[in-house]
Amino acid sequence: MTGARITAEGWGWRHAGRPTAAVAGLDLTVPAGQKVLLAGPSGAGKSTVLYALAGVLDPADESEETGRLLVDGVPTRELRGHAGLVQQDPETQVILSRVGDDAAFGAENLQVPREETWDRVRDALDAVGLGEGEGIALWRDTSRLSGGQKQRLALAGILAMRPPVILLDEPTANLDPAGVIEVRDAVLAVAERTGATLVVVEHRLSVWADHVDRLLVLEPGGGISHDGTPEELLAPGEVRDGLAAAGVWVPGRVPPSTPRNWRSNPAHSGDESAGDRAASDLQLRQEGTTAAGSDARSARRLLSARGLSVSREPLRTGWRRRFSPAPAPVQQGLDLTLEAGEAVVVTGANGSGKSTLLLTLAGLIPSHAGSLTAGTRLRGEHGVRLPEDPYRWKAADLVSRIGTVFQEPEHQFVATTVRDELLFGPRHARDPQTGRRLFTDDQAAERAESLLGALRLTALAEVNPFTLSGGEKRRLSVATVLAAGPEVVFLDEPTFGQDATTWAVLVGLLRGIVAEGRSVVAVTHDRDFAAALQARTVRLEAAA
Template sequence: MPGARITAEGWGWRHAGRPAAAVAGLDLTVPAGQRVLLAGPSGAGKSTLLYALAGVLDPADESEETGRLLVDGIPSRELRGHAGLVQQDPETQVILSRVGDDAAFGAENLRVPRELIWDRVRDALDAVGLGEEHGISLCRDTSKLSGGQKQRLALAGILAMRPPVILLDEPTANLDPAGVLEVRDAVLAVVQRTGATLVVVEHRLAVWAEHVDRLLVLEPGGGISHDGTPGQLLSPGPVREALAAAGVWVPGHVPAPTPVNWRSNPAHSGAESGEKRATSDLQLQGGRGREGTTAAGPGPLSAHRLLGASGLSVSREPLRPGWRRRFTPVPEPVQRDLDLTLQAGEAVVVTGANGSGKSTLLLTLAGLIPAHAGTLTAGPALKGERGTRLAEDPFRWRAADLVSRIGTVFQEPEHQFVATTVRDELLFGPRHARDPRTGHRLFTDEEAAGRAQALLEALRLTALADVNPFTLSGGEKRRLSVATVLAAGPEVVFLDEPTFGQDALTWAVLVGLLRDLVAEGRSVLAVTHDADFAAALDARVIELESAA
């Protein structure tokens, strides 16, 4: 099926409960088959436009629409199924329990002939790196896939549909560097073969800039600020400088971290920062580096050590199977025999290919899932004076003991929201935070309110203080999820993909907040593919090898 023409005539959309429109006065024509890269600051309405083109926004739910948005001259809501949409959060697009069935779901609903579906599914899965040759069978349980693998699966389902319009909302955000190129090339191959119209939203423009016909930059709450070819807009000159100043990730420009005038925890004793580590510490299975060198073990427990792991193996599968699996073999860990430490006042970044167990390792170190094997030991600097009787392994701590010492930012921000407004979400942690040394509240109500307001202002969330966190954009949700953990002032913060969905300006603020945290003597461990983030934090890098 050839591509479709997209037309916007004074189109705008205001979400329910919002005083201002996400998009307003948009006039746009995209010829059939054109490849468009859609950019703009976080919260500029990029995802809203994609959802509208996919026909999944409904003005009947107290939202308000103005103007017209047409696909081949027909209102987009009347052509559902005409466009394939990969959303920001891949969790929301996994429907069925087996990889093959999930990839075939869209094509089946479009009534693609059965004899064509499975050839399309296999081609699509191979193209995105989830085929049989990559060790992923059609029967693989989708719940066992990593976040990046689920992102690839969502894209495979769209490619198998072969729709006339392909809409991608940050399709490479959670992918390893090799996966980014693999997925991009898979999309371009399908577009080349089918002639589909492509609209892709991406903050990091460099991946797509040389492969699209047109770059559109949305103005927050308004229309289009810039429209031209990537060569015209990104070449050295005043336009490029203006885009960078607005927060667009122009290729080759990395913003400096933004200092934030707030203190993470005024009650903190100000432990001295740990000794600076090497910028790269390749940590692979069996504790051996890529070049054959043995990674350093945990060593003797120091006064500033927060966590030490020895011979650690990690898995999300329970080590002791329940009665339904009493006769099945013990599950294999996704990573084994890891030795690592986390000192007070240091930043550590964990990276590696999708599916290598990065998020599983993070959750294990954070005390949220048990270790499969080996030992995990919390040091006195993490336990505090009142924690001398705590177990060595944080997984055995009570929730109250854990949350006052360790803060965790999950890969999916929605998994940690507990309040009905953004402001209350930020107040929840400080109101419940207790000093592990004394047991007293860390913050008065006035201090908690001040911390919440400071974070709202720093992270550009002030105008959204009274809205429901679940209605934010993907980038706004990510900033809020990080802020809710920082607001409570834990000793160590674990973050899974902390810079997802951020424009250059909000990225710089997040990095500035975390740098201040480390400067105070607290520690940060982040799972990320963002090399600029690791460099800005002067982080020690641990790279996990893919499981055999």
Template sequence: MTSRVTPADVHASQWSWRHAGREMPAVANLDLEIEPGQKVLLVGPSGAGKSTLLHAMAGVLHPDEDVESTGTLELNGQPAYGQRGIAGLMQQDPETQVILSRVGDDVAFGAENLGVPREDIWPRVHDALAAVGLDVPLDHSTSRLSGGQKQRLALAGILAMQPGLLLLDEPTANLDPDGVLEVRDAVLHSVARTGATLIVVEHRLAVWARHMDRVLVLAPHGGITHDLPPAALWNDNALRRELAAAGVWVPDFEYDDAGSPPAAPSISVAHSSVAENSEPLLAALDLSVSRESPRKASLFRRHDPKRTPAVTGIDLRLAQGEAVSIVGHNGAGKSTLLLTLAGLLEKHAGVVKAGSGVRGVLASADPFAWKAPELVSRIGTVFQEPEHQFVTNTVRDELAFGPRHAVDKTTGERLFTDEDVAARVEDLLTRLRLSDVADANPFTLSGGEKRRLSVATVLAAGPEVLLLDEPTFGQDANTWRVLVDLLREELAAGKTIAAVTHDTAFSEALSARIYRVGAES
């Protein structure tokens, strides 16, 4: 049975933080009081400093000579930095929180490091896994979990620690609709049992707001602009309009093309013109896919269990100018399918075939047989974890990398001149609101900024087929609209888009055909 904990209080006085190499502070002049046991929803536009503030509360931001930190930020009357065991932080990217190779060991890791008695740890592990709905054996490999399952795993590890301050950074962003409610309810049930203080960062407010005590709104590079009772998000029309204009996803707000980006039902959508019986740009025929290689086990893996495909019997054709949303529950194999279509994973069985409109003069129709320069200008892939595709030291260089290496399909010559590359980079920086971080290291961006950059790096190279994994993750309403508009333009230009997504508004905005993977949960 879960025991009560000592809930933490949070105090900030004129606290500011500027990351190394940045001109503007992530958070400035923050004054804040959070009472023990309160449930707080922290919102604001992408890049407003929400994740920075959570990391600071978790005590993991080091105030060294390369950063600028002023004012005070305290937990239970002591500086937040370096405190141990008070706060549990779930980061935006759950991949960064997977430590051990087996699910049970990973969930137990935090509690073990806090010195929880062994006889208490494993009951906590079982309770936490059940609470978040991660129904896998304790010895299940963490490397075989989907992105959404890793989110559940990260949350389970924090719940098992039973911290006095629970800090969750977009905890439901990559979950299927049922999983969103399941995980939210698990969090609320946990804090009800333990009495812990809860701070949640989310862009989509409707799921959480009615269950919280306060809603705090952060301004970019500033402090708190609003400290609200949740009911104000529904009852105060002037406030609702103000927040919507700032990019906050206000519950039940009717957006339109003239203002902030809309929820899909109220916008004019793109309509792809797909010729009947035309050759698909990319097709999967009776395809079986898996994250593990179908080839014979290596010397070091000869005792591996038989490799079983994650998904079988896939038949999917992507036509020119068409948008397709790949949907299904977490763990169904959606991302694995996308990476196989992209030529980045080897198929287990069946066929992956690029049409002549993509392949050009290449001998093989199978993208897995292509070299990197042949892929970059033909099929562009956005990974579920943006960091997995960053290869340079600045945002500007990251955007330039793809078009610099893109080659003409028929001649093999560079597709873009240096002047073309510079123009494409500047256009994308401006449109995706990344100009202020053009010289920053991509790994230091906020989660929403990383996602926009990862999409932009693919668009910059001009491929015919765009394969996107959760492209709207971490976006406020304004940046969501920017991404949707850019992708509509790609469709209008005859490009093809396939996206793994749980964002139904995104699918509707692109008039996407739905392709479902796996049984419904």
């Protein structure tokens, strides 16, 4: 099999309900077998181009198409199955309940002979690190995979198809550092072996820049602003500087992030200043284990876990326990403490239980064993009678104390417009000290407008959240939590899908709330993010 030729002739696309086009005037020719890295600021239309090439965009849904987009001279909608697409959200691509069946789904639909299909499946799973050598059996339940493992599974399904065109939308966004290299090399090996044309969308250019033939940079709402080899466009000089200024992640550059003075919770209006807090932290370090130091540290403690074990599978009770073993935890025996004004990042290999730990600490799933205790500072005077374990709190008690940003942004959207999404949290937040509403309607509206502007979402305020790009959904999901002003913010991969500019804004907002005396806990593989927050690192090792 060989690759396919891609041609765009004045092509453009306007999504239904949007006043402006996502892409316009795209003129492009990609020779068969070429490897292309597609870059550009968040919202520039990169995913739209990939979806169009995969033939899954349909103008019949009140969208509007201009020009022509062809693969080997044929309109892309007439060649479905000719291109393999890995989307940003792997949850949307897991179809079947067993790993092997899911990886085989595409090849079976292309009527690949059965014996060859399973040879391809095993080869693809091994290539992306999900083979039996890694302890992942073909009959493994796909619901038990982590987000990063599901991303690998989606890619394995595409590699098993061996299509003429491979389309990847941020394929390494949720992978651990070793997995990034493993997956990239697997893609390149398949492309080399089959001659497939490869188009990769990625914000972090350094992963792919040395391995592709061509770098294309999209202009938001337009066509191509830059077209050349990575060596040409990323060489020191005016072009490289211009790309960095436009928000492109130029290798070797980390955008500066300024802490934003985000007075997000009026309950903190009398908090100690940054200088006082720094002096307090120094005193704690000097006092060590003295009684005074211990009392001060206890007063700042928000959460404390002792011998904590975590699992997505609840413990079986009653008669069921007699006939089946209790599910094994993904992590066990963890001792963790979170204090006010602290940033913590949780790292580790895919499948090591990072997201499960995050959801447990946030009070959204029960602990498997051990104890999780909320300190008096987190519970507040009004909540002194709350149970110690946040999992036993009501939603109204959680919203003003603990906010959680899920790995999949769509899992937390509850409104029909971006603006209403941002208003929902402040309207339901309650002051931990009094139980009264934390924000008036006017204050809630002011906070929503401020976050819309800060995160470049103002033009999308009346848009349905589910129609946003991946990067826009991530910014909105973070903003909805910040809008409610909780004491602790838990975030799962908060920076995926962000260009350098929006990354710096998100980091600045989070640095601001830490400086304010509240806390941030993030699951992330983004080392620049951890460094910018000066975060303490908790690394989880994969369960044996």
